[in-house]
């Protein structure tokens with residue numbers, strides 16, 4: 012039996028698709044939205060669909076960006092010979108916030124996880140190897156210190172080492188299993204500065 016209007020039910024169902032949103036929260040949000048000024052609801056709706064339709068991968072580093080090439084890859088004052096490999100765009104943002112990294116990035120969009128059936132072909136690894144055919148001095152592996160992050164780091168270093176490019180891993184100041192984006196800037200900076208060669 013429908014307690015609400017069909018429209019409200021549809022809204023609740025759509026909101027429940029979001030991660031961390033159970034049916035109670037979805038109901039609460041739905042009623043909140045119905046009470047919002049119409050122009051705010053329009054803004055929210057159009058921000059969602061415009062981001063979904065227009066955000067794309069940078070053709071060099073694969074971060075999420077509005078243009079074909081992201082602002083970091085466009086920036087000629089950065090050192091394009093040092094590539095930091097991160098799992099996702101949120102991790103990239105966390106490192107950018109430290110303001111101390113002058114190289115560029117490569118975003119894998121995931122990590123290798125045999126348990127979840129995510130293999131090397133499911134992340135942007137081939138794309139990284141293609142980039143390494145250029146003039147690259149160092150690859151800093153900054154995947155998370157979770158099992159998946161470490162598995163990816165080991166896999167990557169084995170793949171890159173034969174190319175003669177220096178491979179480093181960020182220091183283990185980063186708590187095990189900790190997602191990089193939740194770690195403060197000082198810890199990230201220490202992890203970066205204390206990186207060791209693999």
Ligand code: ZN
Nearest residue numbers: 069072081084
């Ligand atoms: Zn880029």
